[in-house]
Amino acid sequence: MTTTYRPAIDVAAITALDMHTHVHASVHETEPAHNETLAAMAKYFKSGDTPPATLPDLAAYYRERGIAAVTFTVDKGPTKPDPILRNDEIVELAAQHSDIVIPFASVHPARGEQAAREAERLITEGGVRGFKFHPNSMAFFPNDRSAYDLYEVLNAHRVPALFHTGQSGAGAGTRGGGGIRLKYSNPLHLDDVATDFPDMPIVLAHPSFPWQEEALAIAVHKPQVYLELSGWSPKYFPPILVQYANTLLRDRVLFGSDFPLITPDRWLADLEKTGIRDEVKSGLLKNNAVRLLGL
Structure with a gap:
């Protein structure tokens, strides 16, 4: 790796920090291919025709709004085709847009010892600030011991691990759910991980329907567990989530949108339709994430 990411975000100048955005297209693609999975998800989220965004596209969009953004791809594992968009490209481009973008990496635990070595390289040489796991798409239980060598690296560096939890928009409404099984994303599996890796911050992405109370219980019990609220319009948050x-x-x-399927504009507008108190919003929208990421 020839590029190292170093954040250059003016925390005082940004209004929010979006913990959950996706980059689906590489700058090396002359014309991104039609992606049936993304098209199905756009239909599910009612987001219209949303073309895949490159990281520079995302940076320009968020810079215009004065919002910093964590972004990532998803490594679906060694049995799947190699992704067009790789971690190294995200690091390289995030370094060019370090005033607004924060790179997370994605490494599938099924890569075994290679996964741990790759995580070490991405942290120490690439400067990534966290890792994204999507148990449904990756088809693994987060507390499977095969993932523990990888977590050991993140725990040693105190790097956050962000896990998709609850219902998944991926495959929703398609035949057989697109082969995606929801059982992997019950947040209760992460209670083991939080117990065994107390120095690895864990972020539970999305309201964890239908296991919201499990997610709340884990976060209350384990002080390194955070709730990240992307993937839903806030106006649909269950009352117990708003209460906690x-x-x-x-x-x-933590604020997260799920861009490009849910935009920060839509999410922030709908936040005003909730019972989230005004005195909580500064932490929710920015300060909690700034502290978590060491900015």
């Missing part, structure tokens, strides 16, 4: 966001977990709730 306002009280016991106000310092560990």
Whole structure:
């Protein structure tokens, strides 16, 4: 790796920090191919025709709004075709847009010892600030011991691990759910991980329907567990989630949109339709994430 990411974000100048955005297209593609999975997800999220965005596209969009953004791809594992968009490209481009973009990496635990070595390289040489796991798409239980060598690296560096939890928009409404099984994303599996790796911050992405109370219980019990609220319009948040966001977990709730399927504009507008208290919003929208990421 020839490029190292170093954040150059003016924390005082940004209004929010979006913990959950996706980059689906490489700058090396002359014309991104039609992606049936993304098209199905756009239909599910009612987001219209959303073309795949490159990282420079994303940076320009967020810079215009004064919002910093964590972004990533998903490594679906050694049995799947190699992704067009790789971790190294995200690191390289994030370094060019370090005033607004924060790179997370994705490494599938099924890569075994190679996964741990790759995580070490991406942290120490690439400067990535966290890792994204999508148990449904990756088809693994987060507490499977095969993932523990990888977690050991993240734990040693105190790097956050962000896990998709709950219902998945990927495959929703398609035949057989696109082969995606929801059982992998029950947040209760992450209670083992939080117990065994107490120095690895864990971010539970999305309201964890239908296991919201399990997610809340884990976050209350394990102080390194955060709730990240992407993938849903806030106006649909269950009352118990709003209650805990306002009280016991106000310092560990995080703004995330799920761009490009849900835009930050839509998410932030709908936040005003909730019972989230005004005094909680500065932490939710920016300060909690700034602290978590060491900015």
